[in-house]
Amino acid sequence: MASARSKKPCVKCPKNAGIATCGGCQAWFCTKHFIEHRQGLGEAMERIGQQHDDLHKNLDANNIGYSLLSQINAWEQTSLNRIQEVAEKARIDLAKYIEEAKTQLTQSLNKIKNELTSSRASDDFTEIELKQWNTQLEKLGRMLEKPSSIDIVEGDQSQPLIRIIQRKGIFTNSMIKFLIVLILTVQLREMFTII
Incomplete structure (x- = not known):
């Protein structure tokens, strides 16, 4: 069956x-x-x-990271240009300050020279005037050696000028470390501020 x-x-x-x-x-x-x-x-x-x-x-052709490398190169060039602009402005500001300081020192020295010439010609001076002129000349000498109102200010220290950013995604830890990108924050304008 x-x-x-x-x-x-x-x-x-x-x-x-x-x-x-x-x-x-x-x-x-x-x-x-x-x-x-x-x-x-x-x-x-x-x-x-x-x-x-x-x-x-594609991996063998080294295409991985090419876009990031291009971005890093562009960031580098932009950052260098910005640094050069800020440095040039700092140089111009410093040259202007130095010229103003030289003018003031020259005027002060000329005033003392006129007083010395006049007092010497009229034989009209005492220890008091000599001490005043000496004190004024020492003060001007110190100003010439070390200008007191120039400082380099680095800006807000609570935020770093350069940040480290890690690429997120499916990459392994060693690949993430390889793809770390430094990004310069736009705080350079404060970096070389002359007071």
Whole structure:
């Protein structure tokens, strides 16, 4: 007596009985459609293999990080230009200050020279005047040696001038360390402020 077993139909053609089950999708197929299903899986495997090979070629071509390197180069050039602008402004301001200080010192020296010449010519001076002139000359000498109103101010120290930013994503820790980017904050205008 033959046993009546209920056969599952093929998922592609319900009129035929399924004779093989796919271990992945668990679907039943007839012989013809099982072969087609396996060919489809083989084609999908080829596409995935090609995608892998393409990614590997891109990695080997060193394309990873090229955009970031371009950004770093642009940042570097912009930062250098900004630093040069600020330094040039500081030089101009310092030259202006030095010229003003020289003018004031020259005027003070001329005033003392006129007083000395006049007092010497009229023989009209005492220890008091000599001490005053000597004190004035010493004060002017100190001003010439060390101008007191020039200072370099570095700006707000609570925010660093250079920040370290890490690239986030699917990268490993060693790749993150490799992709650290230094970004100069725009605080350079305060860096060389002359008071």
